[in-house]
Amino acid sequence: xxxxxxxxxxxxxxxxxxxxxxxxxxxxxxxxxxxxxxxxxxxxxxxxxxxxxxxxxxxxxxxxxxxxxxxxxxxxxxxxxxxxxxxxxxxxxxxxxxxxxxxxxxxxxxxxxxxxxxxxxxxxxxxxxxxxxxxxxxxxxxxxxxxxxxxxxxxxxxxxxxxxxxxxxxxxxxxxxxxxxxxxxxxxxxxxxxxxxxxxxxxxxxxxxxxxxxxxxxxxxxxxxxxxxxxxxxxxxxxxxxxxxxxxxxxxxxxxxxxxxxxxxxxxxxxxxxxxxxxxxxxxxxxxxxxxxxxxxxxxxxxxxxxx
Amino acid sequence: xxxxxxxxxxxxxxxxxxxxxxxxxxxxxxxxxxxxxxxxxxxxxxxxxxxxxxxxxxxxxxxxxxxxxxxxxxxxxxxxxxxxxxxxxxxxxxxxxxxxxxxxxxxxxxxxxxxxxxxxxxxxxxxxxxxxxxxxxxxxxxxxxxxxxxxxxxxxxxxxxxxxxxxxxxxxxxxxxxxxxxxxxxxxxxxxxxxxxxxxxxxxxxxxxxxxxxxx
Numbered sequence: 408x409x410x411x412x413x414x415x416x417x418x419x420x421x422x423x424x425x426x427x428x429x430x431x432x433x434x435x436x437x438x439x440x441x442x443x444x445x446x447x448x449x450x451x452x453x454x455x456x457x458x459x460x461x462x463x464x465x466x467x468x469x470x471x472x473x474x475x476x477x478x479x480x481x482x483x484x485x486x487x488x489x490x491x492x493x494x495x496x497x498x499x500x501x502x503x504x505x506x507x508x509x510x511x512x513x514x515x516x517x518x519x520x521x522x523x524x525x526x527x528x529x530x531x532x533x534x535x536x537x538x539x540x541x542x543x544x545x546x547x548x549x550x551x552x553x554x555x556x557x558x559x560x561x562x563x564x565x566x567x568x569x570x571x572x573x574x575x576x577x578x579x580x581x582x583x584x585x586x587x588x589x590x591x592x593x594x595x596x597x598x599x600x601x602x603x604x605x606x607x608x609x610x611x612x613x614x615x616x617x618x619x620x621x622x623x624x625x626x627x628x629x630x631x632x633x634x635x636x637x638x639x640x641x642x643x644x645x646x647x648x649x650x651x652x653x654x655x656x657x658x659x660x661x662x663x664x665x666x667x668x669x670x671x672x673x674x675x676x677x678x679x680x681x682x683x684x685x686x687x688x689x690x691x692x693x694x695x696x697x698x699x700x701x702x703x704x705x706x707x708x709x710x711x712x713x714x715x
Numbered sequence: 716x717x718x719x720x721x722x723x724x725x726x727x728x729x730x731x732x733x734x735x736x737x738x739x740x741x742x743x744x745x746x747x748x749x750x751x752x753x754x755x756x757x758x759x760x761x762x763x764x765x766x767x768x769x770x771x772x773x774x775x776x777x778x779x780x781x782x783x784x785x786x787x788x789x790x791x792x793x794x795x796x797x798x799x800x801x802x803x804x805x806x807x808x809x810x811x812x813x814x815x816x817x818x819x820x821x822x823x824x825x826x827x828x829x830x831x832x833x834x835x836x837x838x839x840x841x842x843x844x845x846x847x848x849x850x851x852x853x854x855x856x857x858x859x860x861x862x863x864x865x866x867x868x869x870x871x872x873x874x875x876x877x878x879x880x881x882x883x884x885x886x887x888x889x890x891x892x893x894x895x896x897x898x899x900x901x902x903x904x905x906x907x908x909x910x911x912x913x914x915x916x917x918x919x920x921x922x923x924x925x926x927x928x929x930x931x
Binding site: 543 | 888
C-alpha cells in the first residue's frame with residue numbers, strides 16, 4: 408500500500424484547489440506558531456525585580472564566539488561520545504557474533520542458557536546495567552558505559568545474527584556438509600558470512616541506536632557531549648547560558664545521528680539491491696526489523712521440522 | 716536478598732510510578748503517533764512535510780536530551796510542571812515517531828492489490844479502509860507496537876535517572892547508595908521488576924508475529 412492514491416478517486420480541479428488552499432493555510436498557521444514560540448522565548452521576563460533577557464538575546468549567545476568553548480565541546484564532548492560509541496560498537500559486534508554462535512549450537516546445554524542470558528540482557532534498561540557495572544565492578548565510568556552498551560547491543564545483535572543464520576536456505580548447510588566440511592566449518596565458512604551480510608543493515612541501524620544511547624552516560628557521570636555541555640560548561644558559564652548550551656548539544660547530536668542514519672539507509676539500499684532484488688524497504692527501526700527476521704526464522708524452522 | 720525484602724514497599728512504590736509513566740507516556744505516544752501517521756498519509760502536502768521533519772528530528776535526538784529539556788530547560792523557560800508530568804511528556808514525545816512508523820509500516824504492508832480490488836468492486840474510501848485495509852493492517856501493527864512499548868518500559872528509567880522522579884531506577888539508585896554492602900542484590904531486585912514487564916511482552920510479540928507471518 409504505497410501511497411494513498413488507490414484509496415481516493417483522482418482529485419479533480421476543485422479538490423486540487425482545496426488541497427492547495429489547505430496546504431497554504433497550514434503552512435501559514437505553522438509559521439505563525441513557530442513565530443509565536445520564538446517571540447515568547449525571546450521576550451524579556453521579569454523575575455524578582457530583575458529583567459531577564461530573552462532566550463535569543465545576544466547576551467545569551469556571546470559564548471558561541473568563544474573558540475575555547477568549541478575546542479572543549481569538540482575535544483572532550485564529541486570525542487568522548489565517539490570514543491565510547493566506537494569501542495562499544497566493536498565490542499558489541501564481537502559479543503553478538505559469539506552469542507549468535509552459542510545460541511545456534513546443537514548442544515542444548517549451551518543453547519538454552521545462552522537464550523536465557525540474551526533475554527535477560529535484552530529486557531533490562533541499559534542505564535541499569537551501566538549503574539550495575541559502575542557500582543559492582545568498580546571499573547570507572549568509561550568502562551561502565553562502554554561495557555553496558557556492548558553487552559546490551561551485543562545481545563540484540565546476537566539475536567539478529569541467529570535469526571539470519573536460521574533463515575538461510577537449508578541447502579547451504581547440506582551442500583557444505585556433503586562436500587566434506589565439518590559442521591563447525593560449514594557454520595563459519597559458509598553460513599555465517601551470508602547471515603552477517605544479510606543482517607548488516609539491521610546491525611548498522613542498531614549501532615545508530617547505540618550512538619544515541621551513549622547520552623545515557625550523562626547520568627552515570629562520564630564526560631560525553633551532553634555532560635560536557637550541560638554540566639561542565641553550564642556551571643562554568645552560569646545558568647543563563649543553559650538554554651544556549653542545550654541548543655548546541657541538540658544540533659550536534661542531530662548532525663552526528665542524521666549522518667549515521669543516512670549512512671545506514673544507504674547501506675541498506677545497497678545490500679538490498681545486491682542480495683534481495685525486489686524488496687527495497689530500508690531498515691528504519693532495528694527493533695521492528697529484528698522482530699520480522701525472528702518471525703521469518705522461526706517460520707523457516709517449523710517448516711523444516713514439519714513433515715517433508 | 717534481605718535488603719530487597721526489607722525494602723519491598725519502596726520497590727513496589729517505584730514500580731507503580733514506572734507503570735504510571737509507562738501507561739500515561741504510552742497513551743500519549745499512541746495519540747501523538749496516530750496523529751503523525753495520519754498526517755504523513757494526508758493529501759495536504761504541508762502536513763506531510765511537517766510530520767516527516769518531526770519524525771526525523773525526534774528519532775535522531777537521544778532520549779536523555781528530550782528528558783533534560785522537559786525537566787531542566789522548561790523550568791528555566793518558566794514552566795511549573797511537576798517532574799513526573801514533564802517526564803511523561805518527554806516519553807510521549809520521544810516515543811510518538813516510533814509508534815507512527817509502526818502504524819505506517821503496518822498499513823504499507825497490506826498489498827496494494829487488496830485496496831485495488833476493493834475499489835474495483837465499487838467500495839468507497841471509508842469502506843475500503845475500514846473493511847479491507849485496516850483489519851489486515853491491524854495484525855501487522857500489533858507486534859511492532861508491543862515492541863515499542865517494551866522499549867518505552869526500559870526508557871522510563873531515563874526519567875528516573877535525570878528527572879528527580881523516584882521510579883524504579885531512582886529507587887534502585889537510592890537503595891544502592893544507602894546499602895553499599897548489598898548493591899548486587901538491590902540492583903538485581905530492580906532488574907527483576909523490569910523483566911517481569913518486558914520479557915512477557917517480548918514473548919507475546921514474538922508469538923503473535925510468528926503466528927501471523929506463517930499465515931501470510
